[in-house]
Amino acid sequence: MKVEMNVVVCSSLLLLCFAASGNGQKSTSPAIETPAPSPATEYVNLADLLSVAGPFHIFLKYLESTKLIDTFQDQANKTEEGITLFVPKDEAFSSIRKPASLSNLTQDQLKSVISFHAVPHYYSLSDFRNLSLQNPIATFAGGPNFGLNFTDNAGTIRIDSGWTRTKVISAVHAADPVAIYETDKVLLPEAIFGTDIPPLLPAPAPAPAPVAEAPAAAAAADKGSSSSPSESAAPRNIVVGNLVMAIVGGLLMLSW
Ligand SMILES: *[C@@H]1O[C@H](CO)[C@@H](O)[C@H](O)[C@H]1NC(C)=O
Ligand SMILES: *[C@@H]1O[C@H](CO)[C@@H](O)[C@H](O)[C@H]1NC(C)=O
Ligand SMILES: *[C@@H]1O[C@H](CO)[C@@H](O)[C@H](O)[C@H]1NC(C)=O
Ligand SMILES: *[C@@H]1O[C@H](CO)[C@@H](O)[C@H](O)[C@H]1NC(C)=O
Secondary structure (H helix, E strand, O other): OHHHHHHHHHHHHHHHHHHHHOOOHHHHHHHHOOOOOOOOOOOOOHHHHHHHOOOOHHHHHHHHHOOHHHHHHHHHHOOOOOEEEEEEOHHHHHOOOOOOOOOOOOHHHHHHHHHOOEEOOOOOHHHHHHHHHHOOEEOOOOOHHHEEEEEEEOOEEEEEOEOOEEEEEEEEEEEOOEEEEEEOOOOOEHHHHOOOOOOOOOOOOOOOOHHHHHHHHHHHHHOOOOOOHHHHHHHHHHHHHHHHHHHHHHHHHHHO
16 A cells, blocks of 8 residues: 555656756755654663663553553654653552452453553653643543543642542653653543542532532432442543534634
8 A cells, every 4th residue: 555655656756856857956856855864862662661660560561461562662662752651660559449450450441541651742841831731631541531630730740540649759761752750559540440439539528418419419310320420420521522522623623
């Protein structure tokens, strides 16, 4: 397919080249010339790096079992885009709070959870201030349901996945095109783990009065729904996602 395309393009170009050669050979060269290879950025082998830092052995083990190590390394090799990885230390895996657990996820869900720890672009620590204005930031897990929210509070970078709130503990590696930031928690996506355990809410005084909850209860009753918050999370996210897509679509159309 690509070869065929190239043949077509080349034969069209040949005509142009012949036509142009009448005007002097030099006129054709500058535009067609391939750019000089950029000054060699140091190649970063993610697996090697993760195996000596941390310890990040559990994360690395998941990267390998899901084959995401190849996806991420491929992205790291794309020096013009790069990659930003949020890597939980080994001990973070043992402190995942019940009922969340990685052990009974399907392979696809596990892949989503691990993909959720990477963003397909290199971001230095100083980029997060601007990044926080664009929340939610898309991850490798894809789709509007798998975005991360960042806040930069005087240099402390917090990450909110809806289920997990954590922060960047340290920069393990931060040189374009590869950023690896250590986190003290595993990032659990709301889309898989639901919203029923909001962590670290500033706990507004629980409203025991049934009256206060009446509107929500009534709304739930209207739908004839006995579903848990986690079950209703997905549709809400999809609605929000569609809304965002509609807005983005509208903006794109406007900018034409
Ligand atoms: C990344 O680049 C290195 C060095 O050029 C190469 O050996 C490796 O196969 C590449 N990996 C992927 C997954 O593209
Ligand atoms: C996973 O297992 C835990 C207990 O280990 C359980 O509480 C939880 O509901 C299970 N989750 C799913 C999606 O089956
Ligand atoms: C952040 O955004 C502002 C305005 O949008 C821009 O002027 C500035 O260069 C950006 N800073 C970085 C570090 O990207
Ligand atoms: C992330 O930020 C967006 C935009 O501010 C907000 O709509 C969304 O609810 C946030 N998500 C989480 C999980 O905090």
